[in-house]
Each structure stands twice: as structure tokens, then as C-alpha cells.
Amino acid sequence: MFFHLKNSSGFSLIEITLVLILVGIAAVMVTPFAGHVLSNLLEGRELSHRESQAALALERFVRDVRDADNINIVSDQEITLSIDGSDVTYDIVSNNLRLDGQILARHVAAGSAFSKNPDLDDYSLYTLTMMIQMDGGGTFEMSSSAVEREILSGGQGQGQGQGQGQGQGQGQGQGQGQGQGQGQGQGQGQGQGQGQGQGQGQGQGKKKGKG
16 A cells, blocks of 8 residues: 655745744834833823813813902912802922812922912902923923902902993983983983992983973
8 A cells, every 4th residue: 555645835944943033023123112102102092181171170170260259379378268158278299289178189299389460450360380200300380360249249249230321211211211202302311220230310301392
């Protein structure tokens, strides 16, 4: 009995060894580049997270300042706001911005501070400046400013008072100044507004002619 063996194609040991060597060389060359790209991607994601966190903290600070009845800057690292009879405290401790002890933003570097700019047209501007630490060792700055509620409400009340006072005065003056028959009528209106929208108007009318 005779057996016939067919030739089978395949890779020899030398060919497999050469392929492994080439793959190893390519991996050594690509690994540093891939590691750098991955590192930049992770750093960018972390930076975006820190920026979003700081932006939300600044937005909360501005809202509380506008709602505050009284503001007291204890130091450049602490500020107390009185809102509807309750006190809230912002402070910067151990590279964290806190609100009543709760952390609002992390990685807050040196140079971050609360400040007050006085004597700006009879009102004070309160500012929170945050220096956010980056992984590479640098920092970037974010800040927001606002005035307290008393200043905002005072300006609005005065404007409304003047507008309503003038409108009522003119309306009453014209109404009472109209004559009857063939007489001629004249009317005068005066309006005054005070406080948060109180207006007073007076009108006088005279007529002359033959009925």
C-alpha cells in the first residue's frame, strides 16, 4: 500500500519570527505617540470638568449676592451674605471653594479671592476671582461680579414711580379741560412719582363762551 502526501502551504518558523520582530519594533515606535495622545485627551476632559465646576460655582455666587440684604467680607478668603434673614458663608479652604462647608469647586489655586470695589456711583461691586489649577502646573482665571439686591430694587422703584406719575397727571388734565356747547376748554396735567411706583396727577380746566 502506498500513501501519497500532498504539499501543504503555511508559515515557517523563520517567517513567524520575523513578523513578531517587526510588530515589536512598530509597537515600540507607536507607543509613545499613542500615550501622548491619550494623555492629552484625558487632560482636556479633566480641564473641561474643572471649568464647568467653577462656572457653576460663580453662577451660584452671583445669584446669592443679588439676593443678599447685607454682605460682609470677613477676609479675601471668606465672605458672609445675609439672605432673607439667614446667613450663608463662602470661603476658600485647602484649594476648595465652599458654601457653608459644602465644596462647590475643587483645584482652586493661590490667588483666588473675594473682593469689593467701593464708590462706584454710590454702590459696591462684589467679585469672586478663581484661579483654577491645571494638571500641567499652570492655572487659568475665572471671575464674576454682582451688586446686592438693595441696590437693584432701589433703582427699579424710582423708575416706575416717575413713569406712573406722569401718565396719570396728563390723563386727568385732559379729561377735565373739555368744555360743553360752544365753549373752549383748556387742561393742565401734573404728575409726580415716588417710591416704587406711586403717582399723583392733578388737572384743571376752564371754559369760556356763550352757551
